Amino acid sequence: MKLIKELTEAFGPSGDEEKVANIIINEIKDYADEIKRDRLGNVIALKRGNGKGKMMLTAHIDQIGILVLDIEKNGLLRFTSVGHYNPIAIINQIVVFKNGVCGRIMAENFEKNKEIKIKDMFIDIGELNYEGASSKVNIGSFGILKTDFIVNDRRIITGALDNRIGCFALIETLKKIENNECDVYFVFTVQEETYLSGASVAAYSIEPDIAIAVDTTFTGDSLEGIRTSVKLGEGTAITIMDDGLISHPEVKNLLLDTARKYGIKYQFDIAKGATDGSAIHVTKYGVKTASLSIPLRYMHTPYEVVDMNDVEETIELLLKIAVEYKK
Numbered sequence: 001m002k003l004i005k006e007l008t009e010a011f012g013p014s015g016d017e018e019k020v021a022n023i024i025i026n027e028i029k030d031y032a033d034e035i036k037r038d039r040l041g042n043v044i045a046l047k048r049g050n051g052k053g054k055m056m057l058t059a060h061i062d063q064i065g066i067l068v069l070d071i072e073k074n075g076l077l078r079f080t081s082v083g084h085y086n087p088i089a090i091i092n093q094i095v096v097f098k099n100g101v102c103g104r105i106m107a108e109n110f111e112k113n114k115e116i117k118i119k120d121m122f123i124d125i126g127e128l129n130y131e132g133a134s135s136k137v138n139i140g141s142f143g144i145l146k147t148d149f150i151v152n153d154r155r156i157i158t159g160a161l162d163n164r165i166g167c168f169a170l171i172e173t174l175k176k177i178e179n180n181e182c183d184v185y186f187v188f189t190v191q192e193e194t195y196l197s198g199a200s201v202a203a204y205s206i207e208p209d210i211a212i213a214v215d216t217t218f219t220g221d222s223l224e225g226i227r228t229s230v231k232l233g234e235g236t237a238i239t240i241m242d243d244g245l246i247s248h249p250e251v252k253n254l255l256l257d258t259a260r261k262y263g264i265k266y267q268f269d270i271a272k273g274a275t276d277g278s279a280i281h282v283t284k285y286g287v288k289t290a291s292l293s294i295p296l297r298y299m300h301t302p303y304e305v306v307d308m309n310d311v312e313e314t315i316e317l318l319l320k321i322a323v324e325y326k327k
Helices: 002-009 018-028 130-134 161-176 197-206 249-262 308-324
Strands: 034-037 043-047 054-060 065-071 077-082 094-097 102-107 121-124 142-145 150-152 155-158 183-189 210-218 236-241 266-270 288-296 304-307
Touching (some): 002 161, 018 034, 018 161, 065 130, 183 197
Parallel strands (some): 054 183
């Protein structure tokens, strides 16, 4: 739990992921044969095999954030989201900027406004005028939502589980992998929540034979109103299709056959949204790609919920595939 807490609390909005990258590098430095940062900031860790092909496993390290657009005369901050937030989910939440300054999110005419949009919202950092506010925060400053880390038995409730929990799964897989047949590239990507930039350039440079994008997926077992068969605690989710990728049959069947072979609990996912796989599968001449997701309640909100049983099933499946796959 300590590493998950450290990962989820680290400042890392899309475009400013340095702190998260450093945590990951420090955690994996004794397990990878080679670690490098590319020009965009992806962390690429290689576990060499017996030369029988190349596999790429990805998890994005960025989180949704906010960006200051303007500072008004009364000291209030206007902002936009970096990635997609539902405005209702962030009302009355606390924002923390990279320099530690905090503020509260509120909306104009909150009691009467039935259709709140981010353009109607502001951040109050407690200053009375432009001069005071601009001495602490600048136009272009990035922020993230401040949350607590809560553990209820096997379930974690906190922010940024999308996709720091996927990063955790990759880290744990890398720590455990031994005697792998192929070269396995563990890629911790940047800017997934915005432009899928990190995954695209990493896939171009690695040219993997197959790729698996590890991310989170929505569940349909709460009153959130999302229509999906995925449930918390029912195993890792093998994606059939999402808004940016139809999982390649070869890789999808590899996931499915391996899960069945080793009794790993799984479920199928026809997902809302997209992952790094959307960019990877159309890179260069094309890459055989599938997505593997960890079920998550209340995605893209200040407090998301994950079940550690699902996380462990995901790690086990990744480990078996990474060890056994060969071209």
